[in-house]
Amino acid sequence: MVSVINDNEEYDAIMAILLKLPLERNLSRYQVFRLRKKAEHFLVLNDILYLNIREGPHKKVFYKTRVDTMALEVKRLYGTNHWGHNRMYELCKDYFFTISRTIVRDIVAICNTCKTSQPLKQKNPFKHVTATYRFEHIMMDLIGLKSYKTTNIGFCCILNVIDVYLKLVKAYPLKSKAVLEVSNALESLFLTFGLPTVLQCDNGKEFSNSVINDLCARFNVKLIHARVRHPQPQGQIERLNQTLTRAIAKQKDAKDENVKEACWTKYIDLVVYNYNIAVH
Template structure:
């Protein structure tokens, strides 16, 4: 992999590179120095410029595939940097910082991981919807191909049916191999309704899986579900009663869905939480399936189909003003990233059969890569299960702003609350009691004791 070129830090550096690429003009102060002149030319050749005077890092080859050229984001342009961060985080379902950074770095260069982390940690919507539940040890479920093994479950939204056209349930389905999400809204959870949506929204599109895994809800153990599985030669597995960890992937996905809906429905300007989840379900599913998954390093859509989803998060349109001449004449331009799927040297003459063979070969490479990544991820989870330690909360400095969950407790009722911010109060950390399990936080001028053991406060809020 070629080294990452140095990004222009000033407008002058940006203009000099563009001028050389367009007219081979070398700055006067280095024309007489062969070494500096050679270094300058070599540096400029790492870039290319489009018709709008926008810089890109040249595309490279990886595993026989031409990766997309990446748009250069200059360090001096704070406005465009803020616009990109907002586009890939705020408008993309408030993804975690590493997923936000991955999405940005696929098509842009110049924004650092630390810059993205700081932006996400300061996002108020993300702060108030952070989970307070702890991870538990997990048993790995192994699948080696797409749609062989799926897990299904229902999310209860009955409390919000009136504002969602009487839709009260959400059927969620995840492919264990690719992590691809299918979500279907339903007005009831009768077994016949579940069976109808499984056939129309899952089996008809992806084909019947080899294994379906669910809990012991009566809608999943009903005769109609059993008969359909027998007719389609599907093995159905049910988890242990009252043990949701048996189907941990779908249970964890349901948590992600709940947090995603809460973020999308949070009105930051009015500080109000909407409940009309039916209006954001499609947006959330598209965002989830087009976001890289940490288990295998691909997007679920790419893991299923072999190419990345074309969506608004991947093709941002933005305008900016840069000086294009020595007289500082301004010109407004628009840059749009473009999608590259496969490299074909003879795209005009390639036959359908050859194109199909190339597509199949590419997909096999992706599936092999995913299987290798999943194996490493399972090993990592095994190590984490053995060596998992609690985060050291006593590293918080006095005066640090924190978000806390005063109205949460550890009973099942508050754990099952939906479409509500978790960390509803803000305060200032003052001290940690001698037992290291209780923090003193100032909230609205009063000192409040917050149990550290239960992680009721969020320590990643930037001051």
């Protein structure tokens, strides 16, 4: 593989070798040897250095210090195509040796023709889920822990609930993701801590069903579901899932070093307590 031309001096030296001109006297014999070997891969046409391609067109060579000249060449080529920067970069690689992707991207970005006919898509700014008082907005999600079912009296998942305003967490161990189990835990939450204004969850079948809908309607709680394949609005509860899972694992490592499977039901209340008293 031919290495890139690093600087102006190397470019001029290779040009001199190919044009049979004298080289600078301060070069060592080894440097001259390396330059001559490298020059074997290039040729000069109309005073311009090209990479010699035996099969196909030769590629024009630019060195790093000639960025402005390279940009002009790319701009001329781009003016006949008006492609996106990825396709344009692939096209430029057929014409130029060691072209910079940054140069191609900059040329595409300043093209007025593309700005008017193909304006860049503007993403709407992401809106964070916020609340102004206790239980105005809560989120819920499930953590699956099936691999620890045998050491936890059949409990294999956790229903996590977080208050967006207070960051207060409640976790309910469940023996399955059955709709009735989730509904009973949710009703217990309502009767113990009060009714939220908004309850947010994902579109899992354990949440998106008539039982949960009827429960929320009975208590006059607004139920909203996050969009499919858009986890960003669920960021707080997803982060909580990671935190609790890691905290349970740490409790297991600290207390049951000889137990292969975590008895997380022993530690879940302590983990939630430590989370709730921490500064958020």
